Amino acid sequence: xxxxxKVQRLQRKDLLGLEYLSRDEIELILELGKSFKExxxxxxxxxxxxxxxxxxxxxxxxxxxxxxxxDLAAKRLSADTINVSSSSxxxxxxxxxxxxxxxxxxxxxxxxxxxxxxxxxxxxxxxRLGASVINAGDGCHEHPTQGLLDxxxxxxxxxxxxxLRVLIVGDVAHSRVARSNIWGLKRMGARVTVCAPxxxxxxxxxxxxxxxxxxxxxxxxxxxVIMVLRIQLERQRSGLFxxxxxxxxxxxVNRERLKRAKEGLLIMHPGPINRGIELDPDVAxxxxxxxxxxxxxxxxxxxxxxxxxxxGEGARDEH
Amino acid sequence: xxxxxxxxxxxxxxxxxxxxxxxxxxxADLLIEAGRVKDVGxxxxxVDSDRCEMIDVTGLVxxxxxxxxxxxxxxxxxxxxxxxESGSHAAVKGGLTAVVPMxxxxxxxxxxxxxxxxxxxxxxxxxxxxxxxxxxTKQQEGKELTEIAELVDAxxxxxxxxxxxxxxxxxxxxxLEYAKMFGIPVISHAEDPDLSADGQMHEGLVSTSLGxxxxxxxxxxxxxxxxxxxxxxxxxxxxxxxVSAKGSxxxxxxxxxQGVRVTAETxxxxxxxxxxxxxxxxxxxxxxxxxLRTQEDVQAVIKGLVDGTLDVIASDHAPHxxxxxxxxxxxxxxxxxxxxxxxxxVLTKLVHGGHLSLSQALARLSLGPxxxxxxxxxxxxxxxxxxxxxxDLGKEWVVDxxxxxxxxxxxxxxxxxxxxLPMLTIVDGRVVYTSPDREARGQRAKARASAKxx
Numbered sequence: 001x002x003x004x005x006k007v008q009r010l011q012r013k014d015l016l017g018l019e020y021l022s023r024d025e026i027e028l029i030l031e032l033g034k035s036f037k038e039x040x041x042x043x044x045x046x047x048x049x050x051x052x053x054x055x056x057x058x059x060x061x062x063x064x065x066x067x068x069x070x071d072l073a074a075k076r077l078s079a080d081t082i083n084v085s086s087s088s089x090x091x092x093x094x095x096x097x098x099x100x101x102x103x104x105x106x107x108x109x110x111x112x113x114x115x116x117x118x119x120x121x122x123x124x125x126x127x128r129l130g131a132s133v134i135n136a137g138d139g140c141h142e143h144p145t146q147g148l149l150d151x152x153x154x155x156x157x158x159x160x161x162x163x164l165r166v167l168i169v170g171d172v173a174h175s176r177v178a179r180s181n182i183w184g185l186k187r188m189g190a191r192v193t194v195c196a197p198x199x200x201x202x203x204x205x206x207x208x209x210x211x212x213x214x215x216x217x218x219x220x221x222x223x224x225v226i227m228v229l230r231i232q233l234e235r236q237r238s239g240l241f242x243x244x245x246x247x248x249x250x251x252x253v254n255r256e257r258l259k260r261a262k263e264g265l266l267i268m269h270p271g272p273i274n275r276g277i278e279l280d281p282d283v284a285x286x287x288x289x290x291x292x293x294x295x296x297x298x299x300x301x302x303x304x305x306x307x308x309x310x311x312g313e314g315a316r317d318e319h
Numbered sequence: 320x321x322x323x324x325x326x327x328x329x330x331x332x333x334x335x336x337x338x339x340x341x342x343x344x345x346x347a348d349l350l351i352e353a354g355r356v357k358d359v360g361x362x363x364x365x366v367d368s369d370r371c372e373m374i375d376v377t378g379l380v381x382x383x384x385x386x387x388x389x390x391x392x393x394x395x396x397x398x399x400x401x402x403x404e405s406g407s408h409a410a411v412k413g414g415l416t417a418v419v420p421m422x423x424x425x426x427x428x429x430x431x432x433x434x435x436x437x438x439x440x441x442x443x444x445x446x447x448x449x450x451x452x453x454x455x456t457k458q459q460e461g462k463e464l465t466e467i468a469e470l471v472d473a474x475x476x477x478x479x480x481x482x483x484x485x486x487x488x489x490x491x492x493x494x495l496e497y498a499k500m501f502g503i504p505v506i507s508h509a510e511d512p513d514l515s516a517d518g519q520m521h522e523g524l525v526s527t528s529l530g531x532x533x534x535x536x537x538x539x540x541x542x543x544x545x546x547x548x549x550x551x552x553x554x555x556x557x558x559x560x561x562v563s564a565k566g567s568x569x570x571x572x573x574x575x576x577q578g579v580r581v582t583a584e585t586x587x588x589x590x591x592x593x594x595x596x597x598x599x600x601x602x603x604x605x606x607x608x609x610x611l612r613t614q615e616d617v618q619a620v621i622k623g624l625v626d627g628t629l630d631v632i633a634s635d636h637a638p639h640x641x642x643x644x645x646x647x648x649x650x651x652x653x654x655x656x657x658x659x660x661x662x663x664x665v666l667t668k669l670v671h672g673g674h675l676s677l678s679q680a681l682a683r684l685s686l687g688p689x690x691x692x693x694x695x696x697x698x699x700x701x702x703x704x705x706x707x708x709x710x711d712l713g714k715e716w717v718v719d720x721x722x723x724x725x726x727x728x729x730x731x732x733x734x735x736x737x738x739x740l741p742m743l744t745i746v747d748g749r750v751v752y753t754s755p756d757r758e759a760r761g762q763r764a765k766a767r768a769s770a771k772x773x
Contacts, residue, residue, distance in 0.1 A: 020599075096642070096645070096646055097646060097647055097650075098645060098646070116647065117649075118647035118648060118649045118650060119519075119529055119530045119531045119601070119647075119648060119649060120529065120531075120601030120647060120648040120649075121647040121648075123599070123600075123601050124601055124646075124647050124648070138530075139530055139531075139649070140530030140531070140532075141529055141530035141531070142530070174530075176530060179528070179530060202526070202527040202530075202533075203522050203523055203524065203526065203527050203533060203535075204523065204524045204527055205527060207524050207527070208527070208528065
């Protein structure tokens, strides 16, 4: 990799979002993720790379797959991990987020992985702490490792991201997954289209470099990948769309609709799935679904991020 | 501080007298007697120096006392953030000879006792004049009108539920009608609370990329529109607080052209800062309501100040404790402090920046608010009250909240280099504030004088 003049390390303390990551940085992470993936296939799924490092998973929102994925990623690199989870916000608990984080940092930890319902919470901590901060999802803002694992999965199955036609369907307004994917995919040269009811589209979305459409049947026709977003039930209650039934009929991805798709259209979903609403079970579990590949790649890509933020370089020696 | 009644006159010698009410702009002396402006002109020779104290203000601007018609002093209720005393010190340091605290204290300023308390505390502190606004509705709940006649009797200069809008159009109509009897304005915090619900910042490209829930400009514009229509219906005077959106400026301009009795205000941050500043930083000191909007809005607000659509610049000084602001963005309260930076920002960005003449800027800071509130002030004509702000237009300084007299530090302008600073603040003919630079200069002059005499 040296010979190709590529960047070898991340010149940054934190991973907060994909909006400001360069193409080189994304490529570095994805390539390293690819080489780390093999570790999880071994009978002994562990390398000593991050021995002596401490990673704290600080989750202020419930999470199953992301928390487990970060924990496994750190453990497979031999880092020590602790998981602190609290569904209550720091304000309700009485201790401020900053105090909580400073106390954990005082125990001499190297990496803080944080999920928080407040947009910018990881940025707030990153600017005040010496430890590396990884954003594991901040409100509706970004979820960079999800974006990275999605790109790794697309790359694996499509060979390249440049020119790839990706359709994102669903509640983009409230989706950190959508934002991270849009920034990352655009940076890597993909063509991104969003299909959603206009009440779930944020102001001026096209300025992020995506096409916006409302007719799913037409949108599907020429795409290589379709990423279906989870529809949160409380959005219907707050009046953003009339009913789940209508949503499923208008924006749900089902086998009937996919008849119009190109042969080999790949299906992705960040999970957890509302089966039968945004995605029909036979599609979710069908031959073109990459949903479980995404989860597998999540561990690999998080290993790469943890490794690079701990000072590691892209061109690894064999373990 | 000297609280005894001044018997001696005060002569301000050789300053540049700028009076936006009359258009006067000339170097002259100004004589104060018995708390009023006695005369303006070449007076040095005619004045008996035994009966008169003299202050040399050569090279400085002598302006009508600045009035900040929109502040939050937090007393009673949040004395950890500001008190009437600390707020008064901040005010005179900012050159403000009167400030108008809003009613959203805890408990709210919604009865006579509360209004009297605020006025009394202001008098006891004895620095700037404290002219309270009383609530429109009891407890600011938007349900029942306060006893407006008695509130005015107790000394309220306007009524407003600022902090929250009056949601009911019917109640707003009645408040406007009732307030008309006393010649006071109803100050409208123009915000549709349904459109702004959960909002963290201006709804625009930046909120889209940050994922923060947006507050559309329409939340302000629709309520401005409603209140202009109600002012037209009732023939009453409505004052629109903290205008931030281009659409609001245009609506107010149109209403004024139709003869609606409306005055309007904006704040220094709506002329200088945009939502772009929040991107990447998530700096909670930039979280304010209404929110910082776009460059287009900033330009429209400045244009409104230039053509007089916006009559007033007020700080909307809103102190918050560091603990409350040092949190993740959505958890932080809205508001920024501004009394000590307002004049510097206006002079640097709007006057030196080439948008407003000095006289226009001083009008928006003195005559404008005096007219909007129907109180004396905003002029230096003989007979007018001797509230004056003496300004060094060329004084360069850097905004450093650690030096502020305010108890709070939530200032969005930290580190800004500004040009223009108040040197003396005079209330009722009494010098209530002298800048440290000026004091040092006075001591050096005294030392020189005594050296000469020896």
